[in-house]
Amino acid sequence: MNIFATIEEFIGYNMVTYYTVRCEGALLSETDNFFERMAGEVKYLESAIDLRLYCHWVNERIVILFNGGIKTTKLAQDCSNVSRHFYNAQTWVKRLNEIGIETNGRKITNLNDLYFNY
Amino acid sequence: MASKVYDRLRKQVKPENRQFIEKNLAICKQIRHILANHATINSQKALAEALQKEPSEISKWLSGFHNIGLENITRMEAILGTDIILTDEQAKEKYSGNSNENYIIFKSVRLKDESLVIPHQNYSINKAKRFTSKTEKLKSHRKKDQGLFEFA
Numbered sequence: 001m002n003i004f005a006t007i008e009e010f011i012g013y014n015m016v017t018y019y020t021v022r023c024e025g026a027l028l029s030e031t032d033n034f035f036e037r038m039a040g041e042v043k044y045l046e047s048a049i050d051l052r053l054y055c056h057w058v059n060e061r062i063v064i065l066f067n068g069g070i071k072t073t074k075l076a077q078d079c080s081n082v083s084r085h086f087y088n089a090q091t092w093v094k095r096l097n098e099i100g101i102e103t104n105g106r107k108i109t110n111l112n113d114l115y116f117n118y
Numbered sequence: 119m120a121s122k123v124y125d126r127l128r129k130q131v132k133p134e135n136r137q138f139i140e141k142n143l144a145i146c147k148q149i150r151h152i153l154a155n156h157a158t159i160n161s162q163k164a165l166a167e168a169l170q171k172e173p174s175e176i177s178k179w180l181s182g183f184h185n186i187g188l189e190n191i192t193r194m195e196a197i198l199g200t201d202i203i204l205t206d207e208q209a210k211e212k213y214s215g216n217s218n219e220n221y222i223i224f225k226s227v228r229l230k231d232e233s234l235v236i237p238h239q240n241y242s243i244n245k246a247k248r249f250t251s252k253t254e255k256l257k258s259h260r261k262k263d264q265g266l267f268e269f270a
Contacts, residue, residue, distance in 0.1 A: 010124065011121060028123065032123040035123050036123055
């Protein structure tokens with residue numbers, strides 16, 4: 001079954017715009033979901049070094065934020081908290097690359113209309 | 119347009135936490151800047167070697183989320199041979215040569231007995247203070263009859 005997702009702006013600054021991904025029908029975007037979950041996790045403040053928010057650096061003006069969590073193992077793939085988000089991020093980046101978002105220096109300033117399935 | 123969730127959570131951040139992160143990131147930025155311009159220690163790896171630490175630890179220090187600590191900062195300052203953080207007073211002292219505030223420019227300084235003349239376009243009051251080691255004498259520098267200094 002294909003799950004469709006869209007890219008939407010998360011927060012924009014003068015130099016960089018951060019985007020995130022929202023799965024079709026989801027109430028929250030992936031990054032909102034991350035922040036909502038992590039806001040309740042008091043211990044992440046003490047182990048910030050293990051906190052992971054997966055992202056894709058498209059170019060110096062565009063970063064796509066995905067989901068994440070607290071990594072409890074050496075490899076993200078082995079961690080029950082983050083492996084799902086890690087693989088999802090990889091899948092999305094792979095899909096983005098397939099449809100040509102990685103542009104070797106060409107500036108992309110608007111990703112709002114982009115959608116893809118994985 | 120920003121995420122409403124992000125906006126809401128951002129407003130909940132305690133001021134001290136925000137301040138901590140801002141200061142920490144500023145210190146990390148300063149260290150990176152020093153490394154980028156340093157003659158010999160110009161990478162995180164080189165800094166790790168100089169400090170006899172693992173590169174991963176330095177990477178952790180420079181992440182912006184780690185409390186580096188004053189001892190480690192001063193160790194880095196000693197190894198890099200420059201300041202990483204300065205108080206207002208220290209900054210004024212260090213950079214007073216580039217500021218026009220409290221800075222009097224005169225062409226030469228001559229002691230009353232003319233034993234020493236220092237021709238210097240940018241001789242500063244601070245340097246003069248150090249030179250005489252007697253700051254109270256400086257107060258009379260405009261009075262030629264008491265004449266400690268003469269301004270050309």
